[in-house]
Amino acid sequence: MGGLSRLSERGAAQIGAVLIAQRGHLLCWVPVCLAVGIGTYFSVKSEPETSDFVTLALVAGALILSARALPESLSFLPVALALCLAGFGIAGVRAHAVAAPTLDWRYYGPVEGRVVAMDRSQSDALRLTLDRVRLERVPPDRTPERVRISLHGEGTTGITPEPGLRVMTTAHLSPPSGPVEPGGFDFQRHAWFARLGAVGYTRVPLVGVASPEAGQAGLLVFRIRMAASAHIRATLPGDTGGFAAAVTTGDRSAISRDALEALRASNLTHLLAISGLHMGLLTAVVIAALRLIFAAHPHTALHWPTKGIAATGALIAACGYLALSGGNVATQRAFIMVAVALAALIIGRRAISLRAVAVAATLVLILRPEALMGPGFQMSFAATTALVAVFGWLRGVEHGLLPRWSRPAFGVFISSLVAGLATAPIAAAHFNAIAHYGLIANLLSVPLMGVLVIPAAVLALVLAPLGLEWIGLWLMGLGLDWILGVAHWVAAIDGARGHVVGPGPWVLPLLSLGFLLLILWQGRLRWVGLAAMAASFALWQTAERPDVLISDTGTLVGVMTAEGRALSKAKGASFVARNWLENDGSGVSQSAAAKLWQPGPLVHLSGKRAVAGFKGCARAQTVVASVEAAHLQNSCTLFDPPRLRHTGAVALYRQGEGWRMRTARDAAGDRLWTAWPDQPPEGDQYVRINPTSRP
Template sequence: MGRILRVIQNVWISGEAVLLAQRGNMLGWVPVCLAVGIGCYFTLTWEPAWPFFVWLAMAGLGLLLIARLLPEAVSPFAVGLSLCLIGFILAGVRAHAVAGPVLGWRYYGAVEGRIVAMDRSQSDALRLTLDQVRLDRVPPDRTPQRVRISLHGKGPAGMTPEPGLRVMTTAHLSPPSGPVEPGGFDFQRHAWFARLGAVGYSRVPLVGAAAAHDGHAGLMVFRIRMAASAHIQKRLSGDTGGFAAAITTGDRSAISQEALHALRVSNLAHLLAISGLHMGLLTAFVLAGLRLALASHPVIALRWPTKAIAAVGALAAAAGYLALSGGNVATQRAFIMVAVALAALTIGRRAFSLRAVAVAAIIVLVLRPEALMGPGFQMSFAATTALVAVFGWLRDIDRNWLPRWAKPVFATVVSSAVAGFATAPIAAAHFNAIAHYGLIANLASVPLMGLLVIPAAVVALVLAPLGLDWIALWVMGLGLDWILGVAHAVAALENARGHVVSPGAWVLPLISLGFLFVILWQGRLRWGGLPVMALGFALWQGAARPDLLIADTGTLVGIMTPEGRALSKSKGAGFVARNWLENDGTGASQEAAAKLWQDGDIVHLSGKRALAEFQGCTAGQIIVASSTADSLSGQPCMVFDPDSLKTTGAVAMHRSGQGWQIKTARDIAGERLWTNWPKAAPQDQYVRISPTKRP
């Protein structure tokens, strides 16, 4: 017994020493704990009531008090658990704070509203986001705060949408749709936090209802952005002008789908988003320029705090860039990171450190907890964390053996490789694609962005009041032409893009936690994060796709075959088909997948005529109809029609020895603030889905 006690005592002493060695490095774990709590909130299938949040707040406060009484080596665990509870509460409070009416039915009629955003859809149609919405015969308390409409028609001559303009049109609107398959991207949740209560399209002319005279500060900045974008596009034509407008004003509406495709395939699409790269290059250029200008005057250089003054000036430039670019979430993250780095520089601290990254992540998670679930947050902080950690390790390595000219080349290669490897799993998980030549494309493009494009953009802004901005824009255009050329050349290479299967729910969390443990933990135990990452990749490798997928409207069916997924239609439901095939990890087209379809036990009745001509089903068959299938009620087969699918969302089915295992989008998404499932469904609708059990 005494020997056992001594072993336990030795283990405790050793463990306590390991934990105490983490002192001074605990700040990096704060956003990790917050993220765990936020992630737990979003994975629930039910919506907590307010008393639940009150109990969590009391528990979190109690843990903080208990932490003061625990031994120093153990108290961080209590604090960490408290931070997890705080993250959960932050996500819940944010979800309730953005609450607004969501359209509960399909609407066709007059729509009136004020233009507050403009962009392009995947079909290249101009999209308008409207607020101050009015719908015909819809009471104000049921009218969405914002709606988004794609314009598929042509407006009257001289009619150009502009920021703040109040417009009218006749449009088809519907509630934000659910995932295209169970566990897929949840557009309902995304729309909830964007305060979009309805989405749709219009094919009739857009009519101006009131002039854009609103003095709202946000709309004034919006007008300046769009005016700047139009000015740039007059100076630079085609995709070059659209690229320039995107990286300066955030307006991507002028870039062709062909150019976007080339940028995505070559892994250069991140250059379009005003993120950490652009914000960092801009502030670095302004900071260096101001320091050089201040240092040129002897009195100022000797008596004034030139570093702090230059940092303040660079921060002002970053804030202006944030406003001009529209201030989306990615740009806000980049600005916060730059602001933290400049503040550290001002007080004499290291500008780029893991503590600075942690502070930036904390601020973003507190302000926008929902950002955690998006690829932008995950990729930007993964890249930044990896870069800061790797260059921190390289700081202690002697690099004097490198020639002077080779050091910046070495830094560029290392930074591109590190950022690429850190973001590749996240990009592959969200977009099901890997750019095989992405490193080459980035090495050929990113240095030019820093040396030519961003400096030219700053000079163009300075020269604009003199009317000489065309000179800098011409130089900027040369750099962008090169980048577009690289994108098209790389995209044209054989096997430029690979496809990967969609991972399971636990894959990215395991990879991320293992990665963060390697980065943040102090001591040799940090390498324990590698097996955790390996487990995540192993689970990804074994990810199984559904044998049968049914769209939530019954308009498309996909069944897995030895040759790949077979689709029931070669045209129509293109968005759903594209997502299914991408999640399968194949690059097949919908037309090619439709050629694999063969009628058998799975029957798709597309349209009322096909349903009317159907003679009846047999036991073991699965019938999917795109129209209400009342005529098949009571038959011995499984029947899915729009009425039943409305209550369940998209359906995924797996074959097993006991038959079909059914999983619905409603099973995964649950009953949350942003879901829009019918409150109650007739019992016969569930009978149609399965004669033996409710899915």
């Protein structure tokens, strides 16, 4: 008994020693704990009540107080749990704070509102976001705070949209759609946090109702952005000008679809988004320029804190860049990371460290907890964390191993390699694609962003008051032409882009846990992170794809065959079709997938004529209809709009001799941003999928 007691004491002492070794690095785990709580909030299937949040707050407070009574080696464990609860509460508070009316029916009629954003849809149509919305016969308390309208057809831009202009048109609007398949990207949740209550399109011209309002700071910046974008595109026409406008003002509306596809296939799309790379390069250029100016004056160089002053100037430049770029989530995230690094430089601390990354991640999660669920947050912090860790390790390596002239090139190579490896799994999980030659494209392009494109953009800004900005823009165009050329060259290589199956829900969390253990944990236990990462990839390989997919409107059906997924339509519902095929890991087009469709026990009825002409169901037949088919309710396994409004998109999996059904409602749950009907249609008297029926 005494031996067992001594063994237990020895084990406790060893555990305590391991935990004590982490104490100097606990700050890095703060955003991790917050992320666990935030992720838990978004994964629960029903919205927590107010009393639940109060209870969690009380428990978190009790945990923090209890930490004082524990041994030093264990005292941070209740604090970590309290931070997880805090993350859950922060996400809940944010979700309620952004609450705004959402349209819960299809609307066609007059739409009036003020232009607050302009971009382009995936179909390359100009898209306007309007606030201060008015809809005919819709009371203010049910009118969405913001709507987004795509301008389709010729003549829809009867006037030129401009920031702050109040416009009116006749448009089709509908509620933000749910996931295209159970467990897929939840646009309803994205729209909720963007306060986007309806989306739609118009085919008639816009009419100006009132002139742009003056005096509002947000609109003033928006106008400056759009004016700058127009001037840049007038100086640099084509995709070059669109690229230049994107990296300076955040306006990506002038880039052609061909250029975008080439940038995606070569893994250079990140150069379009104003992210940490652009912010970092901009501040580096400003710091270098200011240090050179100060160094030219001996007294200033010797007696002034030039490093801190240069960092302050770079911080001011970063603030201006944030405002000019529109201040979207990705740019805010990049600005916070750069601001933390510059603040550390100003006070004389090391600018680039894992603690600085942790502080930036914590601020982003507190301000915008929903960012955790998006690829931008995940990829940017994965790349930054990996780069800081690897270059921290390389600082301890003897620099004499490499000639001095080769170190910059080696740094670029390592940066591209590490960032690419850190972000590739996340990009593949979200976009189902891998750029096989992305490293080559980045090695040929990223250095040019640092040595030519960004310095030329700064030069253009400095020369603008003299009317000589064209010099900087011309130099900028040379660099961007090269990058676009590289993108098209790499994209044209056979097999440049591969496709992967979408992972299951636990793959990314397990991969992230392994990555963080490997980077942040102190001691040999960190190598467990490699095992967790390997397990996540093994789990990815077992991802199960549905045998049958039904869209939430009944307009498209997809059946898995030996040759790939067969689609019921060659045109229409293209967004849904593309997502299904990408999640399957297939690179074929919708038209090619439609050629695989064969008539069988599963019938797809598209349109009123097809439904009216359908005489009746055969035994064990499943019917999907794009319009209501009430006369088939009791004779078929039927999926029509009334039922699909209750279930959302449907996935069917073969299970023995029958089928297992999973709906988007099952996956998403009943949350603030979902709008499922309370009751099934007509008591849900539809014939259900049963163990012996097969589509």
